[in-house]
Amino acid sequence: MKVIVPLLLAAVTLAGCDQNMEVQPKYDAYAKAPLFRSGVLRDPPAGAMARDALEKNQDAAQRPALTAALLDRGHDRFAIYCSPCHGAGGDGNGRIVQRGMPSPTSYHDPRLVSADDQHFFDVITNGYGAMYSYASRVAPRDRWAIVAYIRALQLSRRASLDDVPAAQRSRLEAMP
Secondary structure (H helix, E strand, C coil): CCCHHHHHHHHHHHHHHHCCCCCCCCCCCCCCECCECCCCCCCCCCCCCCCCHHHHHHHHHCCCCCCHHHHHHHHHHHHHHHHHHHCCCCCCCCHHHHCCCCCCCCCCCHHHHCCCHHHHHHHHHHCECCECCCCCCCCHHHHHHHHHHHHHHHHHHHCCHHHCCHHHHHHHHHCC
């Protein structure tokens, strides 16, 4: 009797293992389903958001403070994502352009120099012209870092000696 009960429990347990995982009741994504009138794919309920959408929206709305660390991060991200087309100096002559792709507008073009920072952030997020969206590749904080670096590139072309703080200006004037 002591042997029969464990064997009976083992037999019942093993009987449950017979179901093949490939054969299960389920709907294919684009198949008709009697349960849903418009098919299996359903529109999300009103007000539904992706898991991290609220956090990303807050990051996009909060512009970080301009610091040396932010500019370093912007330089790093610019080199990875932007310089293949826009070039290291933002002139629109990157490696991709040298291989036959259309040249993007230079960041030093007066129209882009006068554009607000939100324009650059929106273009990185949504794309523009031949440029596709980088929203899935570049985090919102990194997009702001890239915008700050683009502004630094623009300033580097039109800065004068008067724009340099006095402490560094004397050091620059002493250089040969």
